[in-house]
Structure formats: structure tokens, C-alpha cells
Amino acid sequence: MTLLETLVELADHAVKHPRHERRGEPRLPGVAATLIAITLYLALPQQLLIAPRYALPALELLLLVPLIAINPKRLTRQTTTFRCLSLSLVLVIVASNLTALGILIHELVHAEAKDGRSLLVAALQVWLTNIIAFGLAYWELDRGGPVARTQLPRDELPLADFRFSQDENDDAVEEVADGASISSDWVPDLVDYLYVSVTNSTAFSPTDTMPLSTRAKLLMSVQSIAALLTSLLVIARAVSILH
Template sequence: MDTAAGNDPGAENHDAAVERDARAEHRWPAVVALAVALILYALLPSDILSVPLRFTMVGLAIVMLVPVVLLNPHRLRRQTTWSRWLSVGQAVVLVVANQVALVQLIFLLISSGTKDGPSLLVAAVQVWVTNVIAFALVYWEIDRGGPVTRRHDARTELPSADYRFAQDEDHDAIDEVAARSSARIDWTPSFVDYLYESATNSMAFSPGAAMPLSPRIKGLMLVQAFGGFVMLALVIAHAVGQLGG
């Protein structure tokens, strides 16, 4: 006896798999951003970090990246305990390593006077961009359980949110705005959203489109904004000193 297509378990499972695949976030925006950060970090002047230290950190980041890319080469469909630890650990390692570079850069900006002015200003840009990417990766990895959990688990099963995005509360706005809301289209943030939040926090020293909710996110944003503010103040002072010199 023929089975109606609508009641075919195989067809239903296939449709569910296709839907899960369509919801899965692309891997490569985060990988490209990480590659940019690692290149900038590797090209820092030796006065800030020694060559062995820089390339050890870059090598460690690559070693941690390879297994998680092999697990999800194109879209983030699967997650294991070890892949979760590697993904979060990689982002944290990059943040910590860049904070070391930031502290050393601040020391050089304070103590070098007009010496090596252009190279220090270029290094400041490298550290700042790397910081934006590193914190974006951390925010992306920890909010609501990470990119795999956010896209595949039911909202009732998600961990508490670290950020409140505008889309999370736009369902009762006018139609053209509500059309993009989480309630209407089951929207969830992607890496670009966290990159924007990180960049805004580094430039304006305040939240962008999303409001921080959890103490851990507020603490991370405070560390990021404070470092960016100190570096910006010293870079401006150093640039003025270069012009005056």
C-alpha cells in the first residue's frame, strides 16, 4: 500500500534535516576574522612581543582551530564537549594574548617619547583590531550557549541570554520592523552581530544595538572598553607629541 508523502517518516526526517541545515550558521565569517587577527598579531613589532612568543600563540590558535573546522567545515551543525571547550578556549586565549600585547604597547607609548612613533601607531591599530575580533569571538561563543546551541535548540531550552538584541523585542513594532523580529522569524544573532557589538564597545565605550544582561558580559565589555580607552588616549597623546616634535 502506498504511503502518502505527507505521512512518510523518511520525508519528514529529510525535511527536518534540511531545515536544521538551513538554520546552521556559516563557519567562515568567524574563521576569516580569526585569520585577520592572527596575521595582525604575528606582524606586531618585536619591541612589543618577541617572535617566538607571537608565533607560539598563533600556532596554538591554529592547532585549536583545525579540529573544530573538521567537525563543522562549512556550517555549524554539530557540537561536542571537546569542540565546545576548544572553541571557547581559542577565543579566550586570543583575548588574553592580545591583552599582554596591549599592556606592553601602553608601556612603550608611555616610555618611548618620540622614538619609533610611526611604528608604534601602526602597532596600536593592529592591537586594537585584534582586540575587536578577539572579544567578538568570545561574545559569539558564550551568548546563549554558543552558535550551535542558539540555532538548533528550542528557545525554551536555551541558556539565559547574555545580550538582549533589538530583534528580541521588536515583535510589536510596525510591520516592516516586526518582520525581522525573533518572534516572527525565529531570528538569532550571528557572528557579524557580535563583531558589531565589539567594535561599537571599542569605539564608543558603550553598548551598540544590544544591551548586556549578564555579569560576565558586563565584565568582559568593561575590560574591553577600558583597554580601548587607555590605548586611544595614549595614542592621541603620542601622535600630538610626534607633531610637536
């Protein structure tokens, strides 16, 4: 086989088996993010919880264990059960954190909250959980979820919920275009969605990643409002208590 034929074969293999296909995303980052969110919830003051302290974390762990069992190392297998469990887990994390935020705001507005220092800590916990929870939500929903994004050909992927800068860099300078979605078969992973969540919680709007679908716009709107309430109302009220 000549050198030219070898290069052609390698190129053909790269097209059929792109960088992300088959291997899938590693399981550990998603598990770590979920456990951090659970830990932050467990550390909240009792008055912000709507159920016994360990009830919701136990439910979340109960949903997480079979997800790990289905894909212990890398996210390569997608079943109906896996999809339902993963979406249910994210829903529980998001709903419990938004509920805690609502109770915290109510306590500050209607109750005689005297311990400003603990309120500051609780507000920070809710804000951090907000970033993790919505980052996981974006990760699970966009283009069919983490398994579909790495295991399906692009022409079989569902419509994208987000447009990343890599999705439109194919006409840039070579060193930038080489990392574009078309040329490198790039797909976003958990870190990319957590970054979207961080910027949405700090700027209260999308930055370099644009929401495309209605559900993505609704989720980003809810997250922005929650972050705004936490930053402006909760923290400001807690600081005033300190004085």
C-alpha cells in the same frame, strides 16, 4: 490536498524547522575573523610580543584546525571537545592582545619610544584585534554559542547574555515586526556580535544591544577600557612623538 491544507502544512513545517535550525551558521566567517586576528598579531613589533613571534599563532592554528574538522562547512555539531577548543581559542586571542596592549603602554610610558609612526600602526593593529577578539568572545558565549543558538529550540537555550533590538521588535510596525525574534525565529550571528564589538570599541559603551549577564558586562567593560587606553593614551602619545 486543498490550498488551505497546503498552507497549514507549510506553516507547521516552518514552526518545526525554523530558518536557522539544522543548517547552522557558515564556518567561513569565523575562520576568516580568526585568521585576521592571527595575522594582525604576527605583524606586531617584536618588543610587544611575550613569546617567539610564531608561538602563539601556531597554538591558535592548532586549536582552529580540529574546530574546522568537526564542523567544516556549517556549525551544526556541538561536543564537549568542540566547546573547550573554541573557548580556549578565543581566550588565547583575547589574552595575547591585551598583553600586547599592556606592553605597548609600558613602552610608551617608561621607554624612549622614538618611532611614532610604527607605534601608530601597532596601536591600530591592537585596536582592530580587540574588536575581533571580543566579537568572537560574545559570539561564543551568548545563549550557549553558535551551535546551540541554531540547533536548540528556544525553550532549551541558556539564558541570553545580550538583548538585541530584534528581541523586542514584535510589537513594532509590520515590516519591522516580521523580522523580530519571535515572529521570524531570528538569532544573532557573527556579524551581529562583531557589530556589538565595534560599537563598544568606538562609543566605549553599549548602543542598541544591551548586556544582560554579569559576564557580558564584565567583558564589555574590559573591552571598553582597552579601547579607551588604545585610543586616548597610545595614539595620543604616538602622535606627540611625531611632533
